[in-house]
Amino acid sequence: MKLVDVCAFYAPKGGGVRTYVDRKLKAGAAMGHEVVVIAPGSRDHVEHRGPNARIVWLKSTLFPLDFNYRYFSDIPGLYAALDREQPDFIEASSPWRSASVIADWPGAAPRALIMHADPLSAYAYRWLDPIATRPTIDTLFDRYWQHLLRLDTRYDMIVSASQGLSDRLTAGGLTRVVTNPMGVDPGVFSPTLRDEGLRAGMLAMADLPPEATLLLGVGRFAPEKRWPMLVEAVTAAGTRTPVGMVLAGQGRDRKAIERKIGENPHIRILAPITERSELARVMASADALIHGCEAETFCMVAAEARASGLPLIAPDEGGAADQARTSGGFIYESADAAAAADAVVDYATQRLAGLAGPRADLPPPRTMDDHFAELFASYEKIIAQHRQGLRAA
Known part of the structure; x- marks a missing residue:
């Protein structure tokens, strides 16, 4: 499988998303897949991360609220990069504008939206919880919910890493939400x-x-x-x-x-x-x-x-x-x-009192590789179904 991750949140000084994507590049290659990350950068160039793993940086504009990040400002250039790659499967890693852009790409590859961000909790609920109920806030931000509902019809999967987020998305009317918890970088934390x-x-x-x-x-x-x-x-x-x-x-x-x-x-x-x-x-x-x-x-x-x-x-x-x-x-x-x-x-x-504290005997959480094995298997299943549907048509 050739997987292309269009990752608007990937940046050299990023946090959890960068950790996640870096491990995906390693895990995908180890599992026999080719993984290409398309990310917004300061200039156009390709960064090779070993066999079957690379980052395609596209020259993009600085994000005005946080100069550690950039956003895809050349959509024709992004589409041209996808045309060159011809992926078997596409991920969009942001629920913002880039998710709509990838949904509109005319290529035939199936695609998944990875919910690396929860804008309602990060912004709307944080700002308005002290003065309004959640249903009222959701009504005020109905435009965003309508945006998510449109994406739900355009993507084969909406991948959520926590059950709480999955439950809220499903309650909001999304029908293609799949919960797949992430994990830790294996062999680092102990x-x-x-x-x-x-x-x-x-x-x-x-x-x-x-x-x-x-x-x-x-x-x-x-x-x-x-x-x-x-x-x-x-x-x-x-x-x-x-x-x-x-x-x-x-x-x-x-x-x-x-x-x-x-x-x-x-x-x-x-x-x-x-x-x-x-x-x-x-x-x-x-x-x-x-x-x-x-x-x-x-x-x-x-x-x-x-x-x-x-x-x-x-x-x-x-x-x-x-x-x-x-x-x-x-x-x-x-x-x-x-x-x-x-x-x-x-x-x-x-x-x-000796009743709580750090412990060495607790079972560790699952690893990133466990997460990616499950995720890639679901993608391969969708690819097979997609190809079968094309043959039937």
Whole structure:
């Protein structure tokens, strides 16, 4: 099978999507497929990633809200790239404009939409939940729902990585939703990487003794991640139990996070971590992962934390919630700093009593390769059905 992934969210400094796509290139080749990623770049060029794996970068315009990303601005050029590749199957990896563009490409290949983003949760619900009910918000954003319903008729599959997102899409009228949870990069994250010296060093950085609870936050510094809310929650929890937090990430909201931290010595932002192996060491050496975003479609960092043996403290909606419930984590009401503080204190109290904490004996979450094996098998089935239909016609 020749698979082409038209991935508007792939960028050199991207987060979970970049991790996902990089593994797809390796897994596809290992499983005997050819995988080509078409991504928006600063110039036209081809990047080879080994046998049967490459990225075709198309010169594109910077995305005005986040200069780490670009968007496909030359649609004829994108169509010409697809014509050259002649894929057996196409993925569109964004539910925004590029999904409609790929649906309109006149080629015959079947196609799937990968829901790497949940715009309603990331924006509409986050903005309006305090003042309106979900049905009212959905009515206000009916144009977006109509957009999704049109895509549902144009794509052979709508792939969702979390049951919560799948349930909302299905309840909204979509009929081709398939739930296929993602996984972790195999061989990278492990409880065996725990380093008590590294843990003590991070606690010292946060002006805390070794017996204190060390929370780790990982992700882009963007509004939907709710880092200022978590800073508020951990600060409040710190008045009841010795707890600190270190943050690993970068992004345009760093200044806002720093302002929220203020003079609190128990919350620190780490220098950017660029190596996955170093992130794995840091993750395994914390006491728990804390997450604030209720709009995750899967939550890669939560899966990586689980693979590292860490308990999860997560909001009650989205992919992070799915991960926490599966692993017996600590759940709090989304977007509520006081509820998050209570969850932190609950966890810290149980940890100090020996009833909770990092564990090396939990079964790891499934791997990316498990996800891709299932995904590619579903694509091959659709290709076979498609070809049979063409012969019958």
